[in-house]
Amino acid sequence: DQQVKQNSPSLSVQEGRISILNCDYTNSMFDYFLWYKKYPAEGPTFLISISSIKDKNEDGRFTVFLNKSAKHLSLHIVPSQPGDSAVYFCAASALGGGADGLTFGKGTHLIIQP
């Protein structure tokens, strides 16, 4: 049973436009959420995170929104750049992390078209 779901395996966006990546979760104990970016043959790289006490966190071109009632979060990238082409993983942790580590979704492959 997947506790973190990324229902779009891939997403194609034109350069300069907004990219919106979505993530849903089922475990109501999750209290911290992260987005990781992964290039081929490399490990995931931390991008941005949000605690369950917030509904928005911004870092430059990246904004993460959290809707706890819907158990849904999204990552907005604006404007999208060619270097943003990668696989993006949504991850979640419960009870302050540690036990069971992070639970990851299957990822969304973002392709930025020139």
Add this chain to the structure above:
Amino acid sequence: DTGVSQDPRHKITKRGQNVTFRCDPISEHNRLYWYRQTLGQGPEFLTYFQNEAQLEKSRLLSDRFSAERPKGSFSTLEIQRTEQGDSAMYLCASSLSGTALQEKLFFGSGTQLSVL
């Protein structure tokens, strides 16, 4: 020390052989994690250490798998009697507990295991 280091990057082995991977975490990080990633999936948690103590193991970690972190620094993951289903990317990550960033894991580049 600029990040998490994993060795080897690639390992090809025959079914039934034993393999061992090494991970060197970021030096000041006291937590170390092992994950496995197969094609089309996200990383799956295997086990984690806080200092030298192994505190959590996933049900994915069968008795053929063993992980150690003898001095609370580097860690090794051994797979005995490898099977074709063990073919995957094995990722190591580290973090610093007791801080607001403890869930922020820093990953290595992984070891790609192919079992023939």
